[in-house]
Amino acid sequence: MSSSKTAPKPNTDDYKLKDTKPELGEKWPHGGQRGGTGWIYSERATSTYDLVEQMFYLYVRVVKAKELPPNPVTGNVDPYVEVKVGNYKGKTRHFEKKTNPEWKQVFAFSKEKIQSSIVEVFVRDKEMVARDDYIGKVEFDMHEVPTRVPPDSPLAPQWYRLENLRGETRTRGEVMLAVWMGTQADEAFPEAWHSDSASVKGEGVYNIRSKVYVNPKLWYLRVNVIEAQDVESHDKTQPPQVFVKAQVGQQVLKTKLCPTKTPNPMWNEDLVFVAAEPFEENLVLTVENKASPGKDEVVAKLTLPLNKFETRMDHRPVHSRWYNVERFGFGVLEGDK
Structure with missing residues (x-):
């Protein structure tokens, strides 16, 4: 007596054309706060940045300051700005004897390396002797920083009153800043100082520029x-x-x-x-x-x-x-x- 088994028929559906929707593109950094899945969907044309893994950065644009108080000892102020996120610090160039300096510099901090919930922006005087002393500062809560991804309009900078060590804003001056979360597709990315260069010391640090994913002409x-x-x-x-x-x-x-x-x-x-x-x-x-x-x-x-x-x-x-x-x-x- 012998028995035989009929070979199973192949599933013809495996060979048919199928409509797929791969999650190729940008994803919100906080996982779906603007959309159910966390992925950004829009009618815009796909860019070259959609073909690579999205890398999120905290951007801080330092534009200028005004009405900075002079140092009581020297009678002048040599201002610069220090942006501090956890262990990472970025510094602008400093100006000699200027109460209304203008920097127009951008700092980019890799989100995956940020271990702080606070962004601190200090306006310092180069001639101040005390290491922890500063003219004034502004703080931002990381959870309140807006997300901005092209083709969204650039985030307009705003004036912020500077606070002193005791949290007072009287006669401290103001600084114009823009703070946002974005990706390497942001227009500010090519010109930004990058947190990966934080090991570079001295005044030359502000010349460091990010080179990753820059679209060539x-x-x-x-x-x-x-x-x-x-x-x-x-x-x-x-x-x-x-x-x-x-x-x-x-x-x-x-x-x-x-x-x-x-x-x-x-x-x-x-x-x-x-x-x-x-x-x-x-x-x-x-x-x-x-x-x-x-x-x-x-x-x-x-x-x-x-x-x-x-x-x-x-x-x-x-x-x-x-x-x-x-x-x-x-x-x-x-x-x-």
Whole structure:
């Protein structure tokens, strides 16, 4: 006696197209206070920041101060601002003898590293001897700091009365500030002093700028490879049959192989690259000979810095020119951005 089992039928639903809604994008830092799931949904177009993990920062914009009281000892005030969040401190530059200074500096503190519920902004006098002394300060409760994510309008700075050590605001002056919670997509992010640089000491600390997820300005680089002259192959008895290979960073493009064996090949082909400011890379061109079906030999090379090319925003023509190559022969190409 024998028995057999019928093989189970495959579930055809597994092979059908399905509509998915991945949670790709931004999430509110306090977990859903503005929306049931905590994820930000809007009709705005997806930005490049939606393709990376959202990183939240506490931003403090220090604009200016006014009516600061002079030091009773020196009769002057050399003011600067210190922003303190837990163990992290950021300082503005200081001014000599100025009661109405203007800083216009932004500080960004990584939310995941913040271990304090209070944001303290001190206005200090560089000439004050006592370490804990200051002209005045303003405090913010972290839980009351608003969240602002582009394309929301930037948070307008406001004037705040400065308090002294005893909490008095009389004759302390005022400071203009904006404090908000945002992501690396915020317009203020590229210019902000970053809490990760808090180990840097001295007056130079205010020059530290964050470099993470900064959108570069991109350009198209068009290279029109026209012709070459007096190209020689390694085997002097055979005329070369060549093509041009162009490279910018990791981008590599090639022209077609010249259909005939000749020392004066012609292509007139456009090779288009994407280049990012400040154009620190080079355009590297090599003229390569098809010596055999499986062998290409470099017969000439040319290296050109991208920052030497003309940039244009219109359709005016760019004149072609000849370039000397490193080994032998000459080449002509047209480069514009």
